[in-house]
Amino acid sequence: MQKRLTETAELFLRLAEPHLILDERFEPILANAAWHACFGGAGAQSPAMPAAVTELAGPHLSLIDSVAGNLRHGKTWRSPVVRLDCATHESPRENAHCWQVVASHISGTDTAAPLVCLRYEDATGRPAIEEVEGRKRACNHARGRLHQQLLAQRAAGNSQFERALDLAGLGAWEIDLHTEEVRCNDQCLRDLGVRAASDIELTHLLIGPEQKGATFPWMESDSCPYERELQVVGAVGTRWILIKGLGYPDQGNALRSVAGITLDITSRKVHELELDALVQNERSARQRSEALARTVDQFVAAVSHELRSPLNAIISWGELLQLATEPTHIARAGEAIRRNGRQLAHMVDDLLDSGALATGKLSMNRQPVDLGALAALVAEDVRKTAQGKGLHLVSSSIAPCRIMGDESRLKQVVWNLLANAIKFTDAGVVELLVTVLEDRAILSVRDTGRGIEPEALPLLFDRFQQIAPQSSGRVGGLGLGLWLAKHIVAGHEGTITAKSEGAGCGATFTVSLPLL
Known part of the structure; x- marks a missing residue:
């Protein structure tokens, strides 16, 4: 048993990816050689954690806190991609590595407490899709927060915030449902393709009935935002505008006003439409390819059958010809052989012509x-x-x-x-x-x-x-x-x-x- 435990420990040490073991209180207790090589210094040789465990870098401690907060019993948790500097390179550029940690539970026994295993996956070389998506989410979140600040800042007449809103490319609007008055900034007018706020129709910004004080379907719960995509056709062509809005009730819980933002998403929408078209074209091409493959299979089967029928007839009549003695039987056999031979010749000619035509070599003497x-x-x-x-x-x-x-x-x-x-x-x-x-x-x-x-x-x-x-x-x-x-x-x-x-x-x- 001791030998088996020793072999298991040696295998753990030789794992190619860095591994870190935490106890049930999420305190580091064990790491393999790869982890020491990446984060504990190139000279670290022992798999056990050093005594000065509290000297772990801040990103490591934050990562362990995230594991403690997100890992559930019997589940596996995968962290976002984070940057953790390695201790194996002297150049700061080479130190910068991105990692993704996969955390999972190790069940305990009668004599051993349960543990947590952290496996570090090097994400430095991965395509930047996750980073781009994260930036998009962060951008959308930032724009949402910017919109929330807009309402308060506009009431105070903060001109600096108005300029920041224009720089962000966001249009801002607000509708008083009692007076049907629309207030908006210049970017919103440009997005909707109108010259003045009075030219904006409520149907451009709202989803639902237009009567004053009406209850909108998207306002069944408090503070429930809505969004829609509006296609605007103007002098500069077709544009797609994302409209987001949020209703504000009065003391009687009736809608008093609706405020929101507009954002030009033409480039994104065009890209989505192009992707949809590519998917549809690929699906159609695949269906045509599959149909052609089935047709070729049927053609091969037909060729086999059509060639076999006259060949069998020729063979049968040839064998009968050897046994025939009467002139009428001999003539009948000869005619059958000639008829089936002509049929074979026609089919072979068609096959040869088909190949010549497909390769552009079909000759014509006009x-x-x-x-x-x-x-x-x-x-x-x-x-x-x-x-x-x-x-x-x-x-x-x-x-x-x-x-x-x-x-x-x-x-x-x-x-x-x-x-x-x-x-x-x-x-x-x-x-x-x-x-x-x-x-x-x-x-x-x-x-x-x-x-x-x-x-x-x-x-x-x-x-x-x-x-x-x-x-x-x-x-x-x-x-x-x-x-x-x-x-x-x-x-x-x-x-x-x-x-x-x-x-x-x-x-x-x-x-x-x-x-x-």
């Missing part, structure tokens, strides 16, 4: 091309797919029109629009139109399919977005087709828009390109 003929060829390519779903693909209204464009990229746009129309139309018609309007070539794809909700239209051309009615189940595809189409059309100095009256009402996609 040359004269007939948009009508190009659209008709694409319509014939997808006609078999439409017929397989029982849809009627109409492409009779196609006018010839020459534009300057990349033929393969424009085919990609038309194919995406027609493929989407067929995908989201369960029955009815898909119509392809190419017309000329003034100096523009107009390509439209209309369908009688599931339609698009109004709130989904702004998101339609976003990357990784797959928009479909709630009842439509899972949507195939990567969510890149319309996004790619938008950027390809923009690369041809054109526009692409979508229109739908809502779910079940079909949709119309319109591409506008400049004529050659």
